[in-house]
Amino acid sequence: MNNGYQEYLYVIHFQGCTWQNDNMVFMALSLRLLFSEQVEYSILAISAVVFLAALGFLIWQIYRYCTQFRVLQRADGQPAKRGGFQNGKQAMNKVQYEELSHRLSPGSSCTNLGSNLDLASLEDLEEEHIQGSLRFSLFYDQLQSKMVVTVLDAQDLAVRDFSHSVDPFVWVRLMWAEREDKEKNSMRCLLHEWQTRIVKNSCCPVFGDQFSCILAEDEVSRVTVRFEVRDFDKYSRHGVLGETRASLNTLKISYPLELRQDLQVPRKDIVGEALLSLKYMPTSQRLEVGVLKIHTVCYHNKTERALYARTIVTCNQSRLRHQRTTQKKRREVTVFNEVMTFVLPDQQIKECSIEVSVYEIQPSKKSSKNLIGHIQVKKNKTGENEHWKQMMQSLRQPVANWHLIYI
Incomplete structure (x- = not known):
């Protein structure tokens, strides 16, 4: 200390820098973390695990992208738009499609009511997988x-x-039959449908659910009650465990009748037929699916109903965006004459399926939507539908055929 002035010496070390009496002196210091070998090896192991986890997640994301969103190349080498779909309904060529619609009517000689292949494609159960009773x-x-x-x-x-x-x-x-006969392939109409509660984790579930509806006595003999036992799946389609049926024309149910029946392989019911047209244009790589007419069994009901159809094209196990028709008042033969257009390159046409779903709605109720049935036209490695074959043989020309609607 000089002249009563105290000189304080501050020495501060921070990140390799030293301050002494306001004079900054930079020094190259090497910082070392003084840890034990056990701690150092632990930090190294944790870093390696985090790196491997990040690398595995990155590889998994790349794999998902490559498998679910394949980049399709056009003929000129430019990448196609993902989804392969053109937005909006294109106006139909009224001359072409209305002529087809008038020329082909339900029950005509040109009618193709489908084949057993359509029904077999919807069945994914085998006899040995069915067991149990209801x-x-x-x-x-x-x-x-x-x-x-x-x-x-x-x-x-x-x-x-x-x-x-x-x-x-x-x-x-x-299910209400159009005719009171014993033919399995007679056209039917869905009157009512209900679902019981779900019983978790039980091979011998007890339900006790009761359902009722108003039904005229003279209509009882035409009704078949179809029970379909399903396995609930929260994240995918429900599994089908089997079905059983009870035809009311052979049962006396004026008193409560209790039955136990073994489950059988589910079979589809014919609920109508639809006139569809297909046209493929290889130059523009477009597939046109026309919904011309839908013939269904109309059960006498005072409530006004409407129909519409939704079309989904699936290629290489990748579902393209869907389109739907406008709503039309339900009649015995409902006329649509509408077409939906999908972009479908030659690479996708090799394995493709078209699914048309028919829905019934009540215009007075916005949320009332009931499934009437499905139609499936497809081409895969094992074979192709007759309608699909006719379309590929008549490129750039619409080909119309009748298809059965199953549920």
């Missing part, structure tokens, strides 16, 4: 003209291979 009760109250269906229980249902469990529920449908 117990139910049927009763018709003549005084109130009420049909009562009670689903009681099921036994010995099959379990899923990967989880060894099953979450069953029952889908009940009342």
Whole structure:
């Protein structure tokens, strides 16, 4: 200290820099972390694990992108737009499609009512996978003209291979036949459908759900009750465990009748037919799917109903965006004469399927939508639908055929 002035010496070390009495002196210091070898090896191991996890996640994302969103190349070498779909409905060539619509009518000699291949493509169950039985009760109250269906229980249902469990529920449908006969292929109409509650993890579920509807006595003999046992799946399509049917024309249900029946391989019911046209233009790589007419069985009902059709094109297990027709008032033969256009390069046309779903709605209720049935036209490695073959033989020209609608 000089002249009563105290000189303070501050020495501060920070990131290799030294300050001394306001004079900055830079020094090259090497910082070392003094850790034990065990801590150093632990940090190194954690860093390696994090790096490998990040690398694995990156590889998985690249794999998902490559498998789900394949980049398609056009003929000129330019990449096609993902989804392969043209927005908006294109106006139909009225001369072409209305001539086809008038020339082909239900029951005409040109009608192609599909084949067993259409139905077989919808069946994905084998006989050995079906097991178990279903117990139910049927009763018709003549005084109130009420049909009562009670689903009681099921036994010995099959379990899923990967989880060894099953979450069953029952889908009940009342199918009304157009004619009172014993033909399995007669056209039917869906009157009512209900779903029981889901019983979690049970091969022998007890339901006890009861459903009822108003049904005229003279119509009872034309009704078949279809019970379809399904396995609930939250993230995918519900599995089908089997079905059983009860034809009311052979049963006496003036008193509650309890039955137990073994489950069988599900079969589809014919609920109508649709006149579809297909046209493929290889130069512009467009597929046109025309919905011309839909013929369904109309059960006498005072409520006004409307129909519309939704078309989905699936190629190489990749679903393209769908289109739907406008709503038309439901009649015995509902006329649409509308076409939907999809961009479909030659690479995709090699394995492709067209699914047309027909829905019924009540214009007075916005959320009332009931599925009438499905139509499927496809071409794959094992074979092709006759309609698809005719389309490929008559390029740039619309080819119309009738197809059965199944549910």
